[in-house]
Amino acid sequence: MAASMTTTTTITCATHVAQHNCLFPIDHRLNKSGLGYLFETRVKIQSPTLSYSHVTRRVMRVLATSVVTPRTVTRKLSSDDFPTVVNVDLGDRSYPIYIGDGLLNQPSLLQRHIHGHKVLVVTNTTVAPLYLDKVVHALTVGNPDVTVENVILPDGEKYKDMDTLMKVFDKAIESQLDRQCTFVALGGGVVGDMCGYAAASFLRGVNFIQIPTTVMAQVDSSVGGKTGINHILGKNLIGAFYQPKCVLIDTKTLNTLPDRELVSGLGEVIKYGLIRDAGFFEWQEKNMQALMSRDPDAFAYTIKRSCENKADVVSQDEKENGLRAIGNFGHTFGHAIETCCGYGHWLHGEAVAVGMVMAADMSYRLGWIDESVVERVNNLIKKANLPTAPPEMMTVEMFKSAMAVDKKIANGVLRLILLKGALGSCVFTGDYDRKALDDTLQAFCKS
Amino acid sequence: MAASMTTTTTITCATHVAQHNCLFPIDHRLNKSGLGYLFETRVKIQSPTLSYSHVTRRVMRVLATSVVTPRTVTRKLSSDDFPTVVNVDLGDRSYPIYIGDGLLNQPSLLQRHIHGHKVLVVTNTTVAPLYLDKVVHALTVGNPDVTVENVILPDGEKYKDMDTLMKVFDKAIESQLDRQCTFVALGGGVVGDMCGYAAASFLRGVNFIQIPTTVMAQVDSSVGGKTGINHILGKNLIGAFYQPKCVLIDTKTLNTLPDRELVSGLGEVIKYGLIRDAGFFEWQEKNMQALMSRDPDAFAYTIKRSCENKADVVSQDEKENGLRAIGNFGHTFGHAIETCCGYGHWLHGEAVAVGMVMAADMSYRLGWIDESVVERVNNLIKKANLPTAPPEMMTVEMFKSAMAVDKKIANGVLRLILLKGALGSCVFTGDYDRKALDDTLQAFCKS
Ligand SMILES: NC(=O)c1ccc[n+]([C@@H]2O[C@H](COP(=O)([O-])OP(=O)(O)OC[C@H]3O[C@@H](n4cnc5c(N)ncnc54)[C@H](O)[C@@H]3O)[C@@H](O)[C@H]2O)c1
Ligand SMILES: NC(=O)c1ccc[n+]([C@@H]2O[C@H](COP(=O)([O-])OP(=O)(O)OC[C@H]3O[C@@H](n4cnc5c(N)ncnc54)[C@H](O)[C@@H]3O)[C@@H](O)[C@H]2O)c1
Ligand SMILES: [Zn+2]
Ligand SMILES: [Zn+2]
Numbered sequence: 001m002a003a004s005m006t007t008t009t010t011i012t013c014a015t016h017v018a019q020h021n022c023l024f025p026i027d028h029r030l031n032k033s034g035l036g037y038l039f040e041t042r043v044k045i046q047s048p049t050l051s052y053s054h055v056t057r058r059v060m061r062v063l064a065t066s067v068v069t070p071r072t073v074t075r076k077l078s079s080d081d082f083p084t085v086v087n088v089d090l091g092d093r094s095y096p097i098y099i100g101d102g103l104l105n106q107p108s109l110l111q112r113h114i115h116g117h118k119v120l121v122v123t124n125t126t127v128a129p130l131y132l133d134k135v136v137h138a139l140t141v142g143n144p145d146v147t148v149e150n151v152i153l154p155d156g157e158k159y160k161d162m163d164t165l166m167k168v169f170d171k172a173i174e175s176q177l178d179r180q181c182t183f184v185a186l187g188g189g190v191v192g193d194m195c196g197y198a199a200a201s202f203l204r205g206v207n208f209i210q211i212p213t214t215v216m217a218q219v220d221s222s223v224g225g226k227t228g229i230n231h232i233l234g235k236n237l238i239g240a241f242y243q244p245k246c247v248l249i250d251t252k253t254l255n256t257l258p259d260r261e262l263v264s265g266l267g268e269v270i271k272y273g274l275i276r277d278a279g280f281f282e283w284q285e286k287n288m289q290a291l292m293s294r295d296p297d298a299f300a301y302t303i304k305r306s307c308e309n310k311a312d313v314v315s316q317d318e319k320e321n322g323l324r325a326i327g328n329f330g331h332t333f334g335h336a337i338e339t340c341c342g343y344g345h346w347l348h349g350e351a352v353a354v355g356m357v358m359a360a361d362m363s364y365r366l367g368w369i370d371e372s373v374v375e376r377v378n379n380l381i382k383k384a385n386l387p388t389a390p391p392e393m394m395t396v397e398m399f400k401s402a403m404a405v406d407k408k409i410a411n412g413v414l415r416l417i418l419l420k421g422a423l424g425s426c427v428f429t430g431d432y433d434r435k436a437l438d439d440t441l442q443a444f445c446k447s
Numbered sequence: 448m449a450a451s452m453t454t455t456t457t458i459t460c461a462t463h464v465a466q467h468n469c470l471f472p473i474d475h476r477l478n479k480s481g482l483g484y485l486f487e488t489r490v491k492i493q494s495p496t497l498s499y500s501h502v503t504r505r506v507m508r509v510l511a512t513s514v515v516t517p518r519t520v521t522r523k524l525s526s527d528d529f530p531t532v533v534n535v536d537l538g539d540r541s542y543p544i545y546i547g548d549g550l551l552n553q554p555s556l557l558q559r560h561i562h563g564h565k566v567l568v569v570t571n572t573t574v575a576p577l578y579l580d581k582v583v584h585a586l587t588v589g590n591p592d593v594t595v596e597n598v599i600l601p602d603g604e605k606y607k608d609m610d611t612l613m614k615v616f617d618k619a620i621e622s623q624l625d626r627q628c629t630f631v632a633l634g635g636g637v638v639g640d641m642c643g644y645a646a647a648s649f650l651r652g653v654n655f656i657q658i659p660t661t662v663m664a665q666v667d668s669s670v671g672g673k674t675g676i677n678h679i680l681g682k683n684l685i686g687a688f689y690q691p692k693c694v695l696i697d698t699k700t701l702n703t704l705p706d707r708e709l710v711s712g713l714g715e716v717i718k719y720g721l722i723r724d725a726g727f728f729e730w731q732e733k734n735m736q737a738l739m740s741r742d743p744d745a746f747a748y749t750i751k752r753s754c755e756n757k758a759d760v761v762s763q764d765e766k767e768n769g770l771r772a773i774g775n776f777g778h779t780f781g782h783a784i785e786t787c788c789g790y791g792h793w794l795h796g797e798a799v800a801v802g803m804v805m806a807a808d809m810s811y812r813l814g815w816i817d818e819s820v821v822e823r824v825n826n827l828i829k830k831a832n833l834p835t836a837p838p839e840m841m842t843v844e845m846f847k848s849a850m851a852v853d854k855k856i857a858n859g860v861l862r863l864i865l866l867k868g869a870l871g872s873c874v875f876t877g878d879y880d881r882k883a884l885d886d887t888l889q890a891f892c893k894s
Binding site: 116117162166169170173174176178179180197200201202203204205226227228231233234237238239240241319320404405407409410411412 | 857859
């Protein structure tokens with residue numbers, strides 16, 4: 001496993017930094033075993049008026065085609081110095097995901113993305129005592145021009161609503177933040193989704209940075225720009241597509257995460273394997289035990305590979321006009337469970353895990369996959385200590401009425417992501433036999 | 448005046464319509480005196496896979512360079528048949544503004560922009576009894592696939608808030624609208640701004656059509672995609688940039704508009720003259736009387752020329768990174784008045800009128816314009832029966848604290864749009880003598 005892990009260093013162009021006060025990543029992969037080295041490169045910037053986005057785009061193209069072999073190195077580094085960088089390629093809205101152990105101790109990573117004088121950190125009552133000081137320090141050390149405000153929300157999916165969102169606006173307005181300010185989401189997916197939507201809406205859009213601190217947020221929700229809040233009648237029904245300027249993943253923050261939350265995030269990890277990355281699924285079959293025991297290398301790899309999968313899908317279909325919908329595998333059934341059980345009793349990843357089992361069951365009923373795939377899905381989900389059946393109280397009718405407000409309904413037809421063919425292949429379609437859906441619901445519900 | 452008025456017909460390409468079930472406008476200007484003719488053109492579409500946006504963009508480029516002389520005509524038309532079309536050129540987010548007398552009687556104009564099966568008309572208690580039936584008819588006649596829901600909001604700027612916005616989401620979700628649905632804003636700027644923001648946020652963005660029914664909305668707010676709601680501490684602080692699929696302006700709807708509302712909209716019309724269209728300002732000096740007496744030709748011209756000015760600015764700077772800010776001329780002072788007086792006591796255009804007088808005063812104090820310009824601004828605003836001084840209760844401190852949350856503050860500096868040079872020229876700058884601002888505030892406030 002270790003042999004397949006690579007790390008990307010950030011290499012900076014001094015001219016560019018001096019001119020624009022920002023860095024951009026250049027690909028430079030090093031084998032993670034042993035210490036890394038910084039390969040110093042000067043990118044010649046042809047025209048002094050070349051904009052940041054142009055430069056970024058050019059560099060990203062280089063990135064995409066660069067080779068993975070180690071290159072000449074010139075300066076020794078501690079392992080903290082070189083984050084893995086996964087790029088989300090979205091033209092002038094492209095951004096880096098920094099992944100590494102202890103990245104909150106590298107102020108430059110955050111500071112390069114702050115352009116105004118004011119920052120609002122949005123977090124919650126659980127995460128604030130753990131990491132708020134660290135983040136404020138990273139934002140302000142050696143940076144006297146920046147002042148940091150914060151708003152600490154109540155913790156929980158049930159507060160992912162309009163009333164709580166208004167607290168973010170209240171704080172932003174009281175603090176007289178202007179369009180140059182930056183919102184920073186510090187926490188799990190709930191904080192990230194809310195802070196992102198607040199950033200999208202405040203003054204019609206301000207800068208936004210994600211610092212995800214749960215597995216769920218690090219492997220999925222912080223990447224790709226889906227933001228929003230819940231409505232009593234359904235999850236994430238109100239929101240925006242709004243991309244962050246960067247995502248900073250400090251894997252050290254997972255040390256304080258409760259087991260149940262850790263495992264919930266693995267639901268999304270299993271998802272990537274099933275929908276598009278059979279190799280990753282197989283890797284998980286072998287390494288689920290390592291993940292369950294919080295092996296740092298296994299986690300580093302899992303987060304990187306998940307972010308690569310997510311970034312790849314998002315860059316092909318930012319606004320979910322097609323392909324990106326596959327990221328919702330298991331989510332239609334899962335959202336129904338979350339909605340019916342009252343937000344928060346079931347964790348998102350737990351509900352998604354059951355949803356994936358149900359979707360696999362339905363795919364099999366349609367004759368689209370082998371029984372062996374259904375078994376492997378069930379086995380891996382059980383290995384991860386995730387549930388494989390909905391709560392007993394849920395009826396077929398409850399599923400149906402919750403699914404009636406799904407975002408993937410088009411002109412009245414509920415489209416589903418279903419597995420089809422070999423492991424790692426799926427389809428997004430409204431063209432399936434309704435009886436298979438009914439049979440699956442019946443099989444998983446008592447009434 | 449009549450001689451300078453031109454009308455653009457919509458000419459359709461049958462091949463394209465058949466393939467994509469949508470029309471797009473091709474420029475064809477006819478002198479409005481006398482009856483118009485339809486000039487039937489076939490645009491050769493080179494590749495069958497050419498997307499709608501490509502076609503539109505190509506046609507728009509043709510539009511921009513086409514000549515204004517009448518051309519060969521082949522079929523007689525009633526005047527209802529040919530709306531004026533002003534295009535907002537924003538790449539794949541481009542859209543037409545249809546302007547004409549009685550356009551609500553032309554169902555095809557609306558229907559060509561509806562792609563799903565469900566429409567939600569958002570309107571208010573004043574406008575619904577006047578025009579809702581007409582709009583529902585236009586949407587559904589000969590179109591049995593489409594069902595129309597509606598939500599009727601309370602009337603008034605004070606309801607441009609989050610609680611009222613939630614009513615739109617509630618209705619949309621109860622009606623099980625999906626991503627293919629279309630929201631239609633029927634009403635003035637308040638309904639348009641709220642409906643637009645709801646459309647931007649519902650399921651992270653659904654289709655959206657503007658049917659503005661006030662002068663304010665027809666000359667300004669319905670065009671350009673600024674949407675949003677107020678916060679108790681300031682106007683339009685929460686929102687999104689979100690473009691409609693089309694704007695349909697039926698000038699007949701102005702017949703029911705109260706005089707005070709009519710005149711309020713003229714505030715924005717005067718604004719266009721001052722910031723970028725001296726010729727239009729001069730035209731207004733000569734024709735304000737005609738506008739005040741609701742001369743239909745004068746209004747048709749005013750709306751078209753205003754939309755052209757707005758469309759031009761928006762297409763150069765959609766997200767207000769620079770140029771577009773000039774549309775806020777008079778608005779910093781104006782918003783302060785609106786905020787301090789409680790929304791609704793002063794109409795938006797009334798507050799903007801005073802704001803323009805104050806901004807002209809300040810520009811003169813800075814030595815940037817001649818006294819004669821200040822006089823002409825004051826005279827034209829008086830001719831329009833609009834106020835030229837803030838309410839007596841407003842103090843310098845009230846202005847200052849309201850202006851402290853203005854969206855045009857960048858890193859603590861309040862940038863203003865000020866007149867500079869000849870009539871029709873302005874600057875957007877934070878680089879002015881603070882004393883001039885203080886002096887203006889002092890001159891216009893009792894304390
Ligand atoms: N935007 C997207 O693309 C996307 C994708 C997947 C999920 N989501 C959303 O994400 C949400 C779920 O995210 P989540 O699973 O992170 O839930 P969460 O944000 O509620 O976090 C889970 C719990 O862990 C706590 N916590 C967070 N970081 C911690 C840390 N480092 N140490 C200790 N405790 C910590 C939180 O306070 C919370 O109690 C759902 O609302 C879901 O809809 C969004
Ligand atoms: N989005 C933008 O770019 C932009 C630009 C300018 C103004 N605005 C916003 O627009 C709002 C002001 O718009 P407004 O002046 O249209 O106010 P409004 O929407 O409140 O309408 C004014 C009044 O006229 C009524 N009305 C509307 N159409 C009517 C008709 N045809 N017949 C009879 N009555 C009718 C309304 O019900 C209301 O009582 C403000 O909130 C302002 O912030 C937005
Ligand atoms: Zn998920
Ligand atoms: Zn205005």
